[in-house]
Amino acid sequence: MQPDTPILEMRNVVKDFTTGGGFAKTDIFRALNDISFSIHKGRALALVGESGCGKSTCARLITKIYEPTNGQILFRGKDITEIKGRQEVLNYRKSVQMIFQDPFGSLNPTHTIYHHLARPLLLHGMCENNKVKLRTRVEELLEMVELPSLTADKYPHELSGGQRQRVNMAKTLAVGADLVLADEPTSMLDVSIRIGVLDLMQRMKKEFNLGFLYITHDLATAHYIAEETAVMFKGQIVEWGDTTEVINNPQHPYTKLLISAVPDPDVRFADVIKGDLDYSDNAHHIRSISSAHSQQVKQVNHNHFVRQLAG
Ligand SMILES: Nc1ncnc2c1ncn2[C@@H]1O[C@H](COP(=O)(O)OP(=O)(O)O)[C@@H](O)[C@H]1O
Numbered sequence: 367m368q369p370d371t372p373i374l375e376m377r378n379v380v381k382d383f384t385t386g387g388g389f390a391k392t393d394i395f396r397a398l399n400d401i402s403f404s405i406h407k408g409r410a411l412a413l414v415g416e417s418g419c420g421k422s423t424c425a426r427l428i429t430k431i432y433e434p435t436n437g438q439i440l441f442r443g444k445d446i447t448e449i450k451g452r453q454e455v456l457n458y459r460k461s462v463q464m465i466f467q468d469p470f471g472s473l474n475p476t477h478t479i480y481h482h483l484a485r486p487l488l489l490h491g492m493c494e495n496n497k498v499k500l501r502t503r504v505e506e507l508l509e510m511v512e513l514p515s516l517t518a519d520k521y522p523h524e525l526s527g528g529q530r531q532r533v534n535m536a537k538t539l540a541v542g543a544d545l546v547l548a549d550e551p552t553s554m555l556d557v558s559i560r561i562g563v564l565d566l567m568q569r570m571k572k573e574f575n576l577g578f579l580y581i582t583h584d585l586a587t588a589h590y591i592a593e594e595t596a597v598m599f600k601g602q603i604v605e606w607g608d609t610t611e612v613i614n615n616p617q618h619p620y621t622k623l624l625i626s627a628v629p630d631p632d633v634r635f636a637d638v639i640k641g642d643l644d645y646s647d648n649a650h651h652i653r654s655i656s657s658a659h660s661q662q663v664k665q666v667n668h669n670h671f672v673r674q675l676a677g
């Protein structure tokens with residue numbers, strides 16, 4: 367692998383789903399249309415867009431739950447469709463870890479936190495099967511995610527949502543992941559603790575040199591963790607580049623629409639698009655002109671690109 371090879375690259379990925387359609391007819395729904403992006407070690411890409419635009423489909427393709435209809439997904443330069451066989455897939459799934467929206471969903475209510483962390487350590491041969499060593503390692507992992515060591519003896523329901531999400535983060539550290547796919551990791555948490563969890567992820571990313579895909583519907587949170595941002599709408603990436611560029615100098619009408627919807631009074635996003643038309647009043651029009659597929663891309667800055675409207 368070249369030193370600048372991305373840890374993960376999506377190259378012109380298309381994903382079609384066949385839906386219902388009755389006996390004679392099957393409808394094809396294009397959930398992803400020509401998606402390309404790269405993720406590098408120690409860096410995060412925010413994939414931002416409203417519900418249904420295709421964000422989780424990207425994550426499912428990367429974890430090999432789905433196969434792409436077209437295009438390529440490269441992990442350390444290697445096409446992931448070539449990752450076959452039990453051991454190879456197990457190794458890949460160890461390197462690529464998911465963190466989900468529901469911090470409870472991925473924890474088993476009948477087991478202690480100790481169990482949740484010791485199990486992957488053993489399963490992936492990350493620690494000797496020795497009680498003292500396992501306990502020490504589990505406590506180290508808890509410390510890394512800023513949880514007290516006594517958390518090990520608790521059950522998931524005894525923790526807050528934010529603490530549970532920290533345990534999920536500790537699980538990804540336990541197996542020595544290289545790439546973390548965090549799918550709306552804070553959207554079920556109280557607003558007051560979201561930033562703490564994002565800050566932790568930001569620190570983990572740097573400290574352990576992790577590549578991060580941060581999936582969110584909330585453009586305003588992208589800058590907490592992601593150097594780069596890609597804005598997605600109806601299966602297409604409409605604008606991408608440095609997060610500061612995309613947020614401070616948005617070009618695509620859909621990005622502007624997202625910004626106009628940010629309710630955070632501390633983030634003076636509204637100023638960015640002041641003087642332009644009233645985005646919230648024109649939402650329907652903007653969505654309709656943004657949905658057609660377009661191949662035309664304009665470079666706005668060194669690392670800032672915008673897809674031109676079709677037609
Ligand atoms: N297995 C599937 N079969 C059919 N349609 C699907 C399937 N998975 C996702 N979709 C559709 O693809 C689109 C994108 O879904 P998803 O990636 O979950 O969006 P997001 O995560 O951005 O909310 C949605 O319209 C969804 O209904």
Ligand SMILES: [Mg+2]
Pocket residue numbers: 418421422423549
């Ligand atoms: Mg989703």
